[in-house]
Amino acid sequence: MKELEFIKNIRKKSAKPADGLLMGIGDDCAVIEKDKKTFFVWGADMIAEGTHFRIKDGYERIGRKSVAVNISDVAAMGGRPKYITVSIGMPCGMKTADALKIYKGISVIAGEYGVQLAGGDTVRSEKLVIDVSIIGTVLKKDLVKRSGAKEGDLILITGPVRNGRKEHLDFIPRISESGFLVKNYRPGAMIDVSDGIAADMGRICMESGTGCILFEKDIPLSPGLSMEDAMYYGESFELLFTMEKSKADKLISRKKRSGLADFFVIGAVTRSSRGMKIMRSSGRTIDLKMRCYDHFGNNRSG
Amino acid sequence: MKELEFIKNIRKKSAKPADGLLMGIGDDCAVIEKDKKTFFVWGADMIAEGTHFRIKDGYERIGRKSVAVNISDVAAMGGRPKYITVSIGMPCGMKTADALKIYKGISVIAGEYGVQLAGGDTVRSEKLVIDVSIIGTVLKKDLVKRSGAKEGDLILITGPVRNGRKEHLDFIPRISESGFLVKNYRPGAMIDVSDGIAADMGRICMESGTGCILFEKDIPLSPGLSMEDAMYYGESFELLFTMEKSKADKLISRKKRSGLADFFVIGAVTRSSRGMKIMRSSGRTIDLKMRCYDHFGNNRSG
Numbered sequence: 001m002k003e004l005e006f007i008k009n010i011r012k013k014s015a016k017p018a019d020g021l022l023m024g025i026g027d028d029c030a031v032i033e034k035d036k037k038t039f040f041v042w043g044a045d046m047i048a049e050g051t052h053f054r055i056k057d058g059y060e061r062i063g064r065k066s067v068a069v070n071i072s073d074v075a076a077m078g079g080r081p082k083y084i085t086v087s088i089g090m091p092c093g094m095k096t097a098d099a100l101k102i103y104k105g106i107s108v109i110a111g112e113y114g115v116q117l118a119g120g121d122t123v124r125s126e127k128l129v130i131d132v133s134i135i136g137t138v139l140k141k142d143l144v145k146r147s148g149a150k151e152g153d154l155i156l157i158t159g160p161v162r163n164g165r166k167e168h169l170d171f172i173p174r175i176s177e178s179g180f181l182v183k184n185y186r187p188g189a190m191i192d193v194s195d196g197i198a199a200d201m202g203r204i205c206m207e208s209g210t211g212c213i214l215f216e217k218d219i220p221l222s223p224g225l226s227m228e229d230a231m232y233y234g235e236s237f238e239l240l241f242t243m244e245k246s247k248a249d250k251l252i253s254r255k256k257r258s259g260l261a262d263f264f265v266i267g268a269v270t271r272s273s274r275g276m277k278i279m280r281s282s283g284r285t286i287d288l289k290m291r292c293y294d295h296f297g298n299n300r301s302g
Numbered sequence: 303m304k305e306l307e308f309i310k311n312i313r314k315k316s317a318k319p320a321d322g323l324l325m326g327i328g329d330d331c332a333v334i335e336k337d338k339k340t341f342f343v344w345g346a347d348m349i350a351e352g353t354h355f356r357i358k359d360g361y362e363r364i365g366r367k368s369v370a371v372n373i374s375d376v377a378a379m380g381g382r383p384k385y386i387t388v389s390i391g392m393p394c395g396m397k398t399a400d401a402l403k404i405y406k407g408i409s410v411i412a413g414e415y416g417v418q419l420a421g422g423d424t425v426r427s428e429k430l431v432i433d434v435s436i437i438g439t440v441l442k443k444d445l446v447k448r449s450g451a452k453e454g455d456l457i458l459i460t461g462p463v464r465n466g467r468k469e470h471l472d473f474i475p476r477i478s479e480s481g482f483l484v485k486n487y488r489p490g491a492m493i494d495v496s497d498g499i500a501a502d503m504g505r506i507c508m509e510s511g512t513g514c515i516l517f518e519k520d521i522p523l524s525p526g527l528s529m530e531d532a533m534y535y536g537e538s539f540e541l542l543f544t545m546e547k548s549k550a551d552k553l554i555s556r557k558k559r560s561g562l563a564d565f566f567v568i569g570a571v572t573r574s575s576r577g578m579k580i581m582r583s584s585g586r587t588i589d590l591k592m593r594c595y596d597h598f599g600n601n602r603s604g
Contacts, residue, residue: 030420046389048427087348118332125350126429131389133435
């Protein structure tokens with residue numbers, strides 16, 4: 001089952017958001033009216049043994065990742081993470097000490113990002129599975145959606161793009177970068193790269209009704225990361241975003257501040273009829289393929 | 303691992319709720335400041351194959367249950383359900399048609415209760431697992447907590463208590479009854495019975511710092527339900543609540559309205575030092591045991 005098609009199907013069946021729900025399916029988080037100036041952004045990401053981690057990765061790191069991927073979703077909306085619920089399906093016979101290691105990993109990263117554990121559930125399941133639901137806040141004027149890309153905007157990414165195969169358990173969610181961008185440069189559209197630059201760029205284009213062209217030579221890779229993995233493996237959790245050219249120029253030429261990842265222009269937003277393209281380093285421009293790698297060698301849908 | 307002990311452990315490690323979070327772990331839902339008059343209540347309940355359902359139960363009913371248990375949590379707080387996120391771990395090879403049946407069950411019950419699907423996640427997992435996160439609203443003055451029981455209050459339950467073994471997939475969450483109670487009779491403490499009257503009464507007593515005495519002869523059982531199952535099996539999702547005696551008298555003697563479950567006095571709140579007791583039908587008063595049945599014959603922790 002392809003996730004994009006599947007979600008389209010679910011979305012068609014869902015009512016239009018209303019009654020305090022500003023945005024539902026189709027972005028990193030749902031958006032709920034809080035008060036006059038503020039939205040709540042609300043997301044849920046599940047990680048499952050064998051798909052997103054293995055037990056040998058270590059319980060504390062697994063717990064950390066379950067929260068980090070959710071914090072990353074809040075970053076993609078321009079928000080600040082506030083509260084989480086954590087639901088854990090634990091295999092029969094799992095030791096209490098190991099379960100507490102999961103919560104240790106959760107509480108350490110929660111502490112780092114000022115996130116409070118608000119509740120959740122523990123149940124017995126065949127394999128370890130953790131679903132975290134996160135609520136963040138964002139000023140209404142700062143909300144960034146996937147649907148905000150416009151023809152002529154540039155496409156940027158935080159980087160150098162991390163190696164999802166190596167860093168997927170220990171990555172630092174790009175909250176600082178998101179806060180910096182939202183405050184100073186107002187991105188048009190934004191997403192965090194969970195499934196590879198190609199698939200996540202596809203989501204921005206789909207929601208914005210645009211096309212795109214990416215320039216392979218400009219995509220900044222961290223040491224050891226292949227272009228193939230950057231495009232199709234994902235789990236780098238970089239912020240991929242669009243911005244008017246004038247703002248992007250200012251961003252790139254600014255005096256750099258320490259403690260933030262760097263920002264790189266990697267393409268441009270085009271009209272929808274142009275489709276999604278990539279100019280290879282060889283100079284040849286081809287269609288951007290939408291295939292999605294499984295992180296552990298099987299088909300995956302999330 | 304005992305859930306109560308485990309939660310105590312997690313709770314000790316968590317910071318005191320603050321920063322817009324009014325209540326965290328320790329109730330059916332967390333409570334978040336929305337605006338001057340309103341709280342959001344926010345819960346998450348996970349159901350896993352083999353623990354809370356079997357595939358042969360039917361995908362649509364499984365989807366329905368995943369939402370119903372969460373609506374029931376909102377009812378327990380005196381709230382109205384509003385939005386859900388749904389995260390599903392699907393086994394490899396699951397058919398799209400079957401996945402859509404799960405969403406059919408979800409959207410039918412969501413429609414019945416005016417709940418909007420706001421987002422979620424689909425991932426691959428070994429066995430089917432569904433985690434729903436729900437947000438409801440409640441007027442600040444109407445919020446009911448587990449911690450509101452007072453010595454001298456009576457203990458009541460909606461009923462006749464449903465048979466959790468038979469009805470756990472198709473039960474009607476007690477939203478109407480909750481709304482009726484909150485509006486007219488203001489319960490002191492409230493919980494929905496997911497793990498049996500004994501365990502859930504234990505949660506009220508723990509949070510309220512009280513004891514209790516239950517009268518076995520007054521517990522209303524639906525046909526075919528054993529007292530043993532009512533006390534220890536759970537999955538009836540009745541509302542168990544406390545109320546001042548004068549209000550309870552009015553509630554019981556009121557002119558009955560159709561369409562609501564009935565309300566029954568089944569005990570009284572005592573001081574903590576009296577412990578938790580049950581007067582058997584034989585007239586003998588004994589300690590209320592806290593054991594928790596597994597719904598499918600194994601130890602379970604949720």
